[in-house]
Amino acid sequence: MPNFQQLDPLLHSQLRLAVMSLLIGVDSAEFVFIREKTKSTAGNLSVQLDKLSTAGYISVSKSFKGKRPLTTCSITKLGIKAFEDYVNALKGYIE
């Protein structure tokens, strides 16, 4: 019997889910790395990182690599929890 719990709308988005999926496996990741791995545009990524950051699911720090701006992201404890909850909820739909 399927079970349809609410799917966190913040995670039920292809790009944000991909970002979280990436971040959950690493200590931190740079903007450009995430953009390449997720094959997203910078604009879209920028917006979605903001949303995840505002929700407290990731932390974003801005610094410089040499003279260039560098945006580094990492998942938070809250983000890990949210991701796990999402995956569990999803399982109610797909099996």
Next chain:
Amino acid sequence: MPNFQQLDPLLHSQLRLAVMSLLIGVDSAEFVFIREKTKSTAGNLSVQLDKLSTAGYISVSKSFKGKRPLTTCSITKLGIKAFEDYVNALKGYIE
């Protein structure tokens, strides 16, 4: 290593996914049954069933139960395929 294949946007919707998840397990289901199981409003469900039907993922037949209109849905072969593909793609995100 996560793998971010495209997630069929037609299935990457909480309600449509729930509908497909329900239908994949039964021969057919009535509108009201689906509405109750998915805890959706009739309006939203009507719209989403149309989309699934237009895509060929489900078939919808209209008849009467006694004197009342009766909308019955069942998943198609194409729908089963799409659902399976979606689940596989999703696994690339949630491992």
Next chain:
DNA sequence: ATAAATATGTTTATAATATAAACTATAATT
């Protein structure tokens, strides 16, 4: 018999979302 409530949906309007296009600012290259 008539009015009010219920059932089964559809259509239309609105709010939220995802995405891309345009832009800013700086740095490196020719």
Next chain:
DNA sequence: AATTATAGTTTATATTATAAACATATTTAT
């Protein structure tokens, strides 16, 4: 010094999800 590349952000647009309003018929209560 002009062009191209880098690293993003902001704004505009198209899509989507959702709810509200509507349509139509049927029961139930008065």
